[in-house]
Amino acid sequence: MADVLGSVWWMIVSLGVLVTFHEYGHYWVARRCGVKVLRFSVGFGRPLWSRHGRNGTEFAIAAIPLGGYVKMLDERETEVPAGERMAAFNNKRVGQRIAIVAAGPIANLLLCIALLWxxxxxxxxxxxxxxGRTTGMAAAAGLASGDRILDVDGRTVATWGEASMALTTAAMDRQDARLRVQDALGNARTRVLPLSSLPAGFDERTVPVQAGLLWQFWLQPAQVDSVVEQSAASGVLRPGDLILAIDGQRVESADQVAPLVQQLGERGGNGMIEVERDGQRLALELRPHRAAAEAGPAAPRWLIGVGFAQGQAPAYDARQQYGPLAALPAAARETARLAGDSLGMMRRMLTGHASVKNISGPITIARVANASAERGLDWFLYFLALLSLSLCIINLLPIPILDGGHLLYYLIELVKGSPLSERAMATGQYLGLALLAGLMGLAFYNDILGLVAR
Known part of the structure; x- marks a missing residue:
């Protein structure tokens, strides 16, 4: 229940901040162009709070926190007194109308840079x-435990997330990825990961795993947390022992212990377990016990009777930090990288190279907002920046009813020398509504599917 309330709260906070900046962009430029603004509303529906400014604008916070709007004086919507006609939006030059409409997405772009800064x-x-470990395709390509990926196809990566995105992009484009890596000894080398050989219809959300890559921070050390009394490990292993090998096979993480114990039990007889205890490496002998009989014809399970601590997040091993001046170009570069990734994903979905499962709705946004807030201010700022950039890009799409659709109308007006007819614009609005409804339905479907899959 706490997660649900936290998700709802942080989504409201996130959308409130981003919508306020977006609408303020429209408002600020409209006022500079001499347009009378009747209402500045954060949210839709009945106002929960409102007040009037000195210039006559009503500022309001409404009940439905899923957007906002700036209502301007416009002869197409209401009767305008003769003395105020020059303050109506529709009577402004087309260049001014373009500036007013574009100001919202631009405000979100600037906010993205500021948040990343x-x-x-x-x-x-x-x-x-x-x-942390490599199998299958990655192991065959020569990648090994301890290797650190420095760049993918010439694109420098500083974190596992950036590396995962670059690998996913290459896989969606059905291309092999050229990786420059640094091994545990500091030696740099190049490896080619044949992502083009992934089967058709692969899950784009798990490309690194399908390629045989397991990141180091995913792997929990095989450090014994508890020992079951009267088990195979009782009197042999102790809490705090770090298991290094079982029957001569190296152990790099806790998830490898059970399969290796199973192999040892099926072989029969005693086996050697190598552990690190108090800084010393020890080789200890034990024999797995067969688990109590289970219903059905399943093969017997073999156990040694140890438990490992669960849910302990490893310490971070990378930090991206700059001084106030150096952070500005870094923020601009990161914004350009994120924009390129977002536009590239849209292009791939349109051409069929990426799945529409990548489209997410408010449920996913709420969950990610809550998770980001729990990770700390740095991650929440990153989430807000990414969401602000997404709002900028989406609003610039040439879909009627969005800012991009209005900009399209005004660009056509510039070319033909006169506005589009009311009928043409109305038709475009209906088409835009239908398209947005379809996209929202798909986003909700993906969200619900994601919840069911959990």
């Missing part, structure tokens, strides 16, 4: 693109 000044903690 603040994030870099504070310093964002993350995990490096260091491999």
């Amino acid at each position: 603040a994030m870099f000044v504070i310093g964002r903690q993350d995990y490096s693109a260091t491999l």
Whole structure:
């Protein structure tokens, strides 16, 4: 219940901040162009709070916190007194109308840069693109435990998230990825990951795993947390022992212990377990016990009777931080990178190279907002920046009813020398509403599907 309330709260906070900046962009430029603004509303529906400014604008916070609007004086919507006609939006030059409409998305773009600047000044903690274990395709390509990915196809990556995105992009484009890595000894080398050989219809959300890459921070050390009394490990292993190998096979993480114990039990007889205890490496002998008989024809399970601590997040091993001046170009570069990734994903979905499952709705936004807030201010600023940039890009799409649709109308007006007919614009609005309704329905469907899959 706490997660649900937290998700709803942080979504309201996030949308409130982003919508306020977006609408303020429209409002600020409209006022500079001499347009009378009747209402500045954050949210839709009945106002919960409102007041009037000196210039006559009503500022309001409404009940439905899923957007906002700036209502301007316009002869197409209401009768305008003769003395105020020059303050009506529709009577302004087309260049001014373009500036007013574009100001909202531009405000979100500037906010994205400002948020990333603040994030870099504070310093964002993350995990490096260091491999904990490799299997299958990755192991065959020569990638090994301890390798740190430095760049993918010439694109520098500082974190596992950036590396995952670059690998996913290459996989969606059906291209092999050229990786420059640094091994545990500091030696740099190049490896080619044949992502083009992934099967058709692969899950784009798990490309690194399908390629055989497991990030180091995913892997929990095989450090014994508890020992079951009268078990195979009782009197042999102790809490705090770090398991290094079982029957001669190296153990790099806790998830490898059970399969290796199973193999040892099926072989029969005693086996050697190597552990690190108090700084010393020890080789200890034990024999797995067969689990109590279970219903059905399933093969017997073999156990040694140890438990590992669960849910302990490893310490961050990467930090992106700059001084106040250096953070500004870093924020601009990060904004350009995120914009390129977003536009590239849209292009791939339109051409069929990416799944429409990548479209998310308010449920996913709420969950990510809550998770980001729990991780700290640096991650919440990053989430807000990404959401602000997404709002900018979406609003600039040439879909009637969005800012981009209005900009399209005004660009056509510039070319033909006169506004589009009311009928043409109305038709466009209906088409835009239908398209947005379809996109929202798909987003909700993906959200619900994601919840069911959990």
